[in-house]
Amino acid sequence: MAQFVVQLRFDVSETDRRLEVRPAHREYLASLREAGKLVAAGPFTDGTGALLVYDVADEAELRDILAKDPYTPADVYEIATLAEWQTLFPFS
Template sequence: MNTFVILYHYAPDSQKILEIRPQHREFLKALKDEGKLIGSGPFTDGQGGALIVIRLPEPATAEDAAELMDRDPFHTGGAISARTIHSWDPVLNVFN
């Protein structure tokens, strides 16, 4: 399995985020049910944004992760101002 970290950037007071959040969470629940979502959640420092960690079968690439996350209602609804995707090697892996 390959692991990817997705950083979402959005304003802490974004109305679009509030409006679309229920559909976004349904999307994430579906990823969890498929065994793809490791964890997700908003940053709590008042700066906005969120972190999502997913795993996809090998030989998945960051492009594959982007294609999957393109279906997130936050993305399709234009709620995020930027998104960064990194492949990640959780050396000390507690995400069994």
């Protein structure tokens, strides 16, 4: 397994659309958390984006997960960062 950090940058011109889709997005994230694929996630307090940490087999699995996120077809974000992450101090 590998951990990846994904930073999303929200399209501020699509805030209304993003908020409309957000309940489905959060349900999807909850299912990933239950499946052990999502370690942590949350939006930035200024509303410009979010940070997510995934525990997946590889980048291909992560990209498949991202493709299935309801935010993706709504086209309300761009990926600012997608990088494999080495945990130094794990979450408890």
